[in-house]
Amino acid sequence: MTTEQRPVPDAPLVPLHCLRHAEPGPPRLAVLPTGTPVWVCTRHADVRQVLTDPRIGRAPLYAPDAPPITLIPNILDDPDSMLNSDGPEHQRVRRTVQRAFTPRAIARWRPWVASVVEELIDRLEDAGFPAEIIGSYSRPLPVAVISRLMDLDGLDPERLGRWSDHALSATAYTAEQIGTAMREFGHFGFQLITARRKEPGDDLVSSLVQAADQTGGVTEEQLTSLVCGLVVAGHETTMTTLGNALVYLLGEDRAAWARIGADPQAATAATEQLLRTIPLGDSTTFPGMLRRTLAEVEIGGVTIPAGAVVAADSAAANHDPDVYPAGPVDLFAPVGTPSLTFGAGPHHCLGAWLARMELELALHSLARRLPGLRLTAPADAIDWRQGLLTRSPQTLEVAW
Incomplete structure (x- = not known):
C-alpha cells in the first residue's frame, strides 16, 4: 500500500470548527514527521477499537525497539x-486518582465553580468593553478550578x-527549551508531593500521596508525573475548548448563544455537541492519539502487523x-453515540466530567449575563496559539 504524507498548509489558519476532517474510511x-509509518484510523468503530483493544497500547511506543514518533519529545x-x-500497572496508578473525578465527586464542586464563573463575569462587566x-x-x-482542587494557591498563572x-x-x-521547562515543572511537582506528605x-495532591503510600506500587517518578499531568490537563483542554467555542458561538451562531443563556439544559446539550464537533487542535503535526500493536490485529477489515504505530483520529471519528x-x-440535539473526544x-x-461542568457553567452564565456579547474583529484576524498540540485564540477581543 502506498503511503500518504500530510503537508503543512501555507494558507491562513481557520477556526477549529471550520477544519475539514479526514474522510472516514479503512485504516x-x-x-x-519522524518518517515512521503510521496507520491512521478515522472511522468511529475503528478509532474506538484502537483505544480499547488490549493488543494495542501506549507502553509499546516506548519499548527499546520502538521507532521514533516525535521529533521533539513533550509531556x-x-x-x-500514567498515559x-x-x-x-496503568490501573494501579489510575486508582490513586479516579475517585476524585467521578460524576458524584465533581458535582460537589459545582456551586464553588459557579461562584468563580460569576466572579469572573463581574470583573469583566466592571472593566467594561472592549475586553479581551x-x-x-x-x-x-x-x-482557578485546578488550583483550588490541588491547593496550588500562590502559583503564578504565567509560570503555569x-x-x-x-x-x-x-x-x-526547541528540545533544550522543553527539557529545561519540564525539569522545572517536575521539581515543582516533587516539592509539592514532599510538602503534602x-x-x-484536604486537596487532591494530598489524597494522591496518601493513596500511593498506602497501596504501594506507585513510584515517586510516577506520582510526580501524575501531579504534573493533572495540572496541565486540568486547565489546558478546558481553556482551549472554551476559547474555540466562543469563536464559533459569538461569530456564527447568535441564536444558539441566546438559547444557551436562557436554558441550562440547552447549555448542557450544546456542550456535548461542541466537544464532539470542535477538535482541540490541527492534525498536521498530530494525526491522532498514537498507539502501537503488540500483535497482528485486524482493524476495519485491514490487517495491521505487530509492532506497527497506529493513530486514532478522534476528530474524524466524531464526524463519521x-x-x-x-x-x-444541531447544538441542542442529543449526541446519541458518545463522542471520542475524551477517548475510550x-x-x-x-x-x-470536570471539563463538562466547567464548560456548561461558563457558557450558560456568560450567555445569560451578556446576551449581546460579540466579537469585535472577524475570525480571520484572530491571533492563534500555534506550534502546540492544541490550538486556540491567544487573545479574543469582545464587546457587548
Whole structure:
C-alpha cells in the first residue's frame, strides 16, 4: 500500500470548527514527521477499537525497539506517566486518582465553580468593553478550578502557562527549551508531593500521596508525573475548548448563544455537541492519539502487523456520517453515540466530567449575563496559539 504524507498548509489558519476532517474510511498508511509509518484510523468503530483493544497500547511506543514518533519529545512522551502505561500497572496508578473525578465527586464542586464563573463575569462587566476575553475569562476559570482542587494557591498563572505550553509543544520550542521547562515543572511537582506528605490537607495532591503510600506500587517518578499531568490537563483542554467555542458561538451562531443563556439544559446539550464537533487542535503535526500493536490485529477489515504505530483520529471519528448526522450541527440535539473526544477504554480522560461542568457553567452564565456579547474583529484576524498540540485564540477581543 502506498503511503500518504500530510503537508503543512501555507494558507491562513481557520477556526477549529471550520477544519475539514479526514474522510472516514479503512485504516490507511501515512507517515509521521519522524518518517515512521503510521496507520491512521478515522472511522468511529475503528478509532474506538484502537483505544480499547488490549493488543494495542501506549507502553509499546516506548519499548527499546520502538521507532521514533516525535521529533521533539513533550509531556506525552514521559515514560513514567500514567498515559504511557497499560494493563495492571496503568490501573494501579489510575486508582490513586479516579475517585476524585467521578460524576458524584465533581458535582460537589459545582456551586464553588459557579461562584468563580460569576466572579469572573463581574470583573469583566466592571472593566467594561472592549475586553479581551481569553485572558479575563477562558484562561483564569480552569486555572482557578485546578488550583483550588490541588491547593496550588500562590502559583503564578504565567509560570503555569509557560510550563503548559512547553509540555504540549509540537514545534513551538526547541528540545533544550522543553527539557529545561519540564525539569522545572517536575521539581515543582516533587516539592509539592514532599510538602503534602509532611503536612497533608484536604486537596487532591494530598489524597494522591496518601493513596500511593498506602497501596504501594506507585513510584515517586510516577506520582510526580501524575501531579504534573493533572495540572496541565486540568486547565489546558478546558481553556482551549472554551476559547474555540466562543469563536464559533459569538461569530456564527447568535441564536444558539441566546438559547444557551436562557436554558441550562440547552447549555448542557450544546456542550456535548461542541466537544464532539470542535477538535482541540490541527492534525498536521498530530494525526491522532498514537498507539502501537503488540500483535497482528485486524482493524476495519485491514490487517495491521505487530509492532506497527497506529493513530486514532478522534476528530474524524466524531464526524463519521455513519454515526452522526451529516450537515449543519444541531447544538441542542442529543449526541446519541458518545463522542471520542475524551477517548475510550482504560485511558478514558479522568477529567471529562470536570471539563463538562466547567464548560456548561461558563457558557450558560456568560450567555445569560451578556446576551449581546460579540466579537469585535472577524475570525480571520484572530491571533492563534500555534506550534502546540492544541490550538486556540491567544487573545479574543469582545464587546457587548
